[in-house]
Amino acid sequence: MANYFKYLTHNQENEDWGLFINVAGYASIPIGSTYPPKGHPFGYEFSWEKGRVLHEYQILYITEGEGIIETKDETIPIKKGSIVIIRPEMWHRYKPLKKTGWHESYIGFNGTFANSIFNHSFFSTEPPVIQVGYHESIIEVFLELINLIRDEKPGYHEMCSGLVIYILGKILSIKKKEDFNNKSIESIIQNACIIIRNNLTTNLNIEDLASDLNISYSLFRKVFKKYMGLSPAQYHLSLRIQQAKYLLSNSNMSIKETAFSMGFCSIYYFSKLFKEKTGMTPASFCKSINAKFEERESQ
Incomplete structure (x- = not known):
């Protein structure tokens, strides 16, 4: 497969989208070759002696070969299966080893949404x-x-931004799963999720659930939160509120009927938890749903 890259232009609409593409490409660097290949524009081309600073994010995926990257702070080996992430204004230089070469796929991008992703605790x-x-x-x-x-067909920038988000999500997912190489723990969490989803109308006792799954409560709570991002109790509550929102939006049930059908002991308690999760009371939520419905009917 021949080497390929393309540098892109973008407009204000692309910037307003929150994530826009500047460059993408792939290259096979043969054993013993000089690096980087020639032909990249000013600001992207670099020499090993000087390194470079980019004003964008770049993701580099190495699927064959090995190499190294140097920053101002450290030198890190790059292996087959490495993702290299370059951040804006970060001095760096990288190259494949002469004895291995490498195959690289890369994409450069920027935007406000990209900034928020890289402010995530993981990245x-x-x-x-x-x-x-x-x-x-x-x-x-x-x-x-x-x-x-x-092809650069209409909307390709937005389509590409979605693919970049998918790649970043895939990276995060792969690394999170490494914490759960213990298949029995992963199976316990998956079973717990099924049980929780099947008991949305009850006040599920999480300690009893852990006991039924033959795991200590403290360990269960710790690994569940690491795996799902929420404690078991909060996961259960979030699903109950989500279901309550559905009932309030798609049925003729009153707030009181919805609260009791979902197993809440009082309207006050239901309203308190509903507001904590959604930012509005059940009454305000119903009012907003009715307003949207009336707006659609009037069109």
Whole structure:
């Protein structure tokens, strides 16, 4: 497969979207070759002696070969299956080893939404090199992204931004799953989720649930929160409130009927928890739903 890259223009509409693409490409660097390949525009091309600073984010996925990256603070080896993340204004230089070469796929992007993603606790603390291994699904997304920018059909910027988010989500998912190589723990959490979803109309006792799953409550709560991002009790509550929102939006049930049908002991308690989760009272939520319905009917 021949090397390919393309640098893109963007407009205010692309910037307003929150994540826009500047460059994407792939290259096979043969053993013993000089690096980087020639032909990149000013601001992107660099020499090993000087390094470079970009004003955008870049994701580099190495699927063959090995190399190194240097920043002002550290030198890190790059291996097959490495994701290299370059942040704006970060001095760096990287290259494949002469004895291995490498195959790289890369994308450069920017935007306000990109900034918020990289302020996420995971990406804000991870080093420039993240080992994820070889994943065909990531390669396929890179290739789909390349095909979109080749054609530059209307809306391709927005389509590409979605693929970038998918890649970042995939990286996060892969690393999170590494914490759960213990299949029995993962199975317990998955079973717990099923049980919780099947008991949305009851005040489920989480300690009893842990006992039924043959795991200590403290360990269960710890690993569940790490796996799901919420404690078991909060996961249960979030699903109950979500179901309550559905009932209030799609049935003729009153707030009182909804509260009791979902197993809440009082309207006051239901309203308090509903507001904590949604930012509005059940009455305000119903009023907003009715206003939207009336607006649609009047059109």
